[in-house]
Amino acid sequence: MPTSQQQAAAFSALRNDLYEDGNWKEFWKWWDGFIWTIIRKKLFFAPELWEDCKSLVDMKIFRYIKGFDETREISPWLARVVTSCCEDMKERQKEERMHGADGCDEETSPEKAPPKRTMLSLDDENIEGLLKTIKQPESGNDLERVEMLDGLWRCIGAAMEEIDVDPRWKTAFELFYRYEFKLREIAETFDLPVTTVNNWPGATLKMILPTVRTGMEKLGYASSHS
Secondary structure (H helix, E strand, O other), X not given: OOOOHHHHHHHHHHHHOXXXXXHHHHHHHHHHHHHHHHHHHHOOOOHHHHHHHHHHHHHHHHHHHHHOOOOOOHHHHHHHHHHHHHHHHHHHHHHHHHHOOOOOOOOOOXXXXXXXXXXXXXXXXXXXXXXXXXXXXXOOXXXXXXHHHHHHHHHHHHHHHHOOOOHHHHHHHHHHHOOOOOHXXXXXXXXXXXXXXXXXXXXXXXHHHHHHHHHHHHOOEEEOXX
């Protein structure tokens, strides 16, 4: 949702004075629900990580909020910070599983290379499969699908860095596909008509698709039409 006046005021106060406890309390009063929604969605499979992730969010906000451009919308920036913390927690959990409780690395060999896995169509001419994959809720116990979605979003992030397009298009893409904003809400965020922004997410997806497909193939996912 577009940032309310109370949310913006709490964010600005914290940015101006990170050492005032009252500013942190006010910040969490107005942003707690927004942040927890992302944490629970991204780490639904590991609730034991939620509190640690929240602590990491605190640290990253403390570290990076001074660099926030006050002319930009707050919620997309904050969503990226929280998401990066969730990704960090996933990586930490993955490393712990790989090394085991005793800290010993499991030996790997060429014979143990991960097999090719098939995902939905990544053809340039037909992106409906990828659209459905991106918008699939991250819920349930299908860890293989969770892993695929995680890899997909990493490839999308890398592809986004390569394209030369209005930054608002990238933000609209992420808000629409990752955080399930409605086009009306995105339009309100940018103070523009819906008819202006309604093509931004889809057009951005078409631009990044070739790079995303290549990235997923490197991770071991083969297009179902290849």
